Amino acid sequence: MKHSLVPALCAGVAAAALTTSCSRPPAAAPPRPPPKVTVALPQRLTVTNWDEYPGHLEAVEMVDVRPRVTGYLDSIHFADGAEVKSGDPLFVVDPRPYQAALDRAQAQRRQAETHLDLTRNDLQRAEGLRGTKAISEEEYDNRSKAVREAEAALAAARAAEESAKLDLSYTRITAPISGKIGRRLVTVGNLVQGGSGPTVLATLVSQDPIYCYFDVDEGAFAQYRRNAQANPDGSLACELALVQDPGFPHRGRLDFFDNQVNPQTGTIRLRAVFANPDRALVPGMFARLRVMAGAPEPRLLIPDVAVGSDQGYKYAYVVTPEGAVENRPIETGRAYGDLRAVLKGLTPEDRVVVNGLMTVMMLRPGMKVEAQTAGAPTAGPEPAAAEKASRN
Numbered sequence: 001m002k003h004s005l006v007p008a009l010c011a012g013v014a015a016a017a018l019t020t021s022c023s024r025p026p027a028a029a030p031p032r033p034p035p036k037v038t039v040a041l042p043q044r045l046t047v048t049n050w051d052e053y054p055g056h057l058e059a060v061e062m063v064d065v066r067p068r069v070t071g072y073l074d075s076i077h078f079a080d081g082a083e084v085k086s087g088d089p090l091f092v093v094d095p096r097p098y099q100a101a102l103d104r105a106q107a108q109r110r111q112a113e114t115h116l117d118l119t120r121n122d123l124q125r126a127e128g129l130r131g132t133k134a135i136s137e138e139e140y141d142n143r144s145k146a147v148r149e150a151e152a153a154l155a156a157a158r159a160a161e162e163s164a165k166l167d168l169s170y171t172r173i174t175a176p177i178s179g180k181i182g183r184r185l186v187t188v189g190n191l192v193q194g195g196s197g198p199t200v201l202a203t204l205v206s207q208d209p210i211y212c213y214f215d216v217d218e219g220a221f222a223q224y225r226r227n228a229q230a231n232p233d234g235s236l237a238c239e240l241a242l243v244q245d246p247g248f249p250h251r252g253r254l255d256f257f258d259n260q261v262n263p264q265t266g267t268i269r270l271r272a273v274f275a276n277p278d279r280a281l282v283p284g285m286f287a288r289l290r291v292m293a294g295a296p297e298p299r300l301l302i303p304d305v306a307v308g309s310d311q312g313y314k315y316a317y318v319v320t321p322e323g324a325v326e327n328r329p330i331e332t333g334r335a336y337g338d339l340r341a342v343l344k345g346l347t348p349e350d351r352v353v354v355n356g357l358m359t360v361m362m363l364r365p366g367m368k369v370e371a372q373t374a375g376a377p378t379a380g381p382e383p384a385a386a387e388k389a390s391r392n
Contacts, residue, residue, distance in 0.1 A: 033370070034370045035362070035369050036370045036371075037317075037325075037363070037371055037372070038353070038372050039351040039352060039354065039373060040302070041349070042300045044298055044299070045298070045299060045301055046296050046297065047297070047334075049293040049297070050292060050334075051216075052289070053214040053216060054287075054288060054289075055212045055214035055272075055286070055288070056212070056213055056284070056285065056287070057212050057285045057287060058210070058212075058213060058284075059179070059207075060211055060273075061177045062204070062283070063176050063204045064202075065091070065173065065175075065201045065202045067093055067173060067193070067194045067198055068198070069167050069195075070191070070194045071093040071094045071194075072189065072191055073091060073190050074092045074093060074094045074095070075188060076184055076187075076188060077091070077092070080183040082180070084175045084204070086175055087174050089172060089173070090174060090202065092173070093170075093192060098164065098170075101167065102161070104164075105157070105160045105161040108157045108160065108161075109157035109160070109161045111157070112156075115150045116153075116154050118150075119143070119149075120147055122147075126140045177204060180204070180207050181203070181204045184201065184202055185202055186199060205283050208277055208279070209275050210276045210283065211273055212252070212272045212287060213269055214272075214289050215265070215268065215269050215270070216267060216268060216270055217267055220291075224254065224291060225257060227292070227294070228254060235255050236253060236291060237252075237253060237254075238254050238289060238292065239252070240274055240281075240287050240290075241287065242285065248288070248290060250275075250280075251274070251275075252272045252273055254272050255273050272291075299336075300343075301336060301340065302342055302352050303339060303352075304335060305338075306353060307340050313329065314331065315329050315330060316328050316330050316342075316345070316353070317352070318350045319353060323368050323369060323371065324367065324369075325365060326365060328346065328350070330344060330346055331344040354374055
């Protein structure tokens with residue numbers, strides 16, 4: 001029985017081998033198509049170079065409203081946060097004690113005038129008696145000096161009257177400048193202190209125009225000063241934007257350079273002045289400010305997403321006429337919106353890969369690609385500086 005199974009097994013193995021040898025080999029996988037990339041030609045545009053800095057706004061004029069006389073606050077004549085003009089009434093200190101002091105000073109002045117008239121009459125009579133020797137020289141001298149004493153007393157009384165008038169006028173506190181006043185810090189009925197250590201009643205700041213202060217390095221300072229001196233009015237154009245502003249809508253001019261460099265930071269403080277008719281700029285705000293660094297000039301621009309970086313080494317991928325990718329080292333300049341200036345390494349005829357970082361990371365020099373042309377981006381009517389004082 002064992003011998004009968006052997007031929008059957010051998011026949012089965014032979015049939016399996018025959019079946020395997022007659023089957024077709026698996027088909028080879030089709031070649032992968034080259035990856036698709038989007039390319040764009042560099043643009044040559046005339047752009048304006050701006051240097052961007054952080055700054056803070058300050059009022060041109062600011063006053064802490066304080067009383068000049070001591071007394072009880074009698075009335076307040078403004079609403080918190082209102083805009084006032086120079087000379088508008090703000091506070092009134094109880095004027096009655098100062099009116100009484102003025103009345104007393106006026107009475108003393110009239111008394112001194114009367115006393116002076118009496119002494120002058122006595123001197124006039126003494127001069128008539130002096131010729132007949134009816135009065136002694138000592139008496140004449142006494143009457144003459146009494147006139148001078150009365151004149152001095154009258155001058156002192158008049159000065160006291162003027163001082164009392166001033167004190168009475170100081171009980172009516174008016175706005176020293178035009179601007180926006182803050183909240184009242186003292187309510188009616190409180191005792192306010194004048195003289196030394198006066199009480200702060202409110203704060204008043206001017207609104208239009210307004211200053212923006214910012215710091216620049218020594219190199220930028222020298223450049224801005226040269227540019228400002230070249231202008232007839234000695235100023236330099238600049239623009240300002242608040243946090244919520246999409247662009248730089250506020251136009252102003254650089255009008256002040258500080259007189260010394262901060263030795264700890266190596267920077268110097270500059271000031272720009274801006275018109276503020278709509279009151280959008282508020283003192284104390286932080287802002288972004290940009291200064292024109294030079295005249296408009298032509299630049300070769302590519303989309304910023306096309307620029308790669310590797311430890312400070314800047315490059316862009318270019319598609320050759322043969323459809324291969326080439327890694328091109330470039331030297332970049334300022335950013336203008338979504339575009340970046342290229343100073344060296346590219347020509348207007350180069351087809352630059354603009355797909356973005358993820359696609360660029362998958363490319364390798366020499367790789368074959370299928371290039372598709374992208375629509376030409378623009379720098380916009382007012383190119384915005386996206387980096388601070390880049391001078392590469």
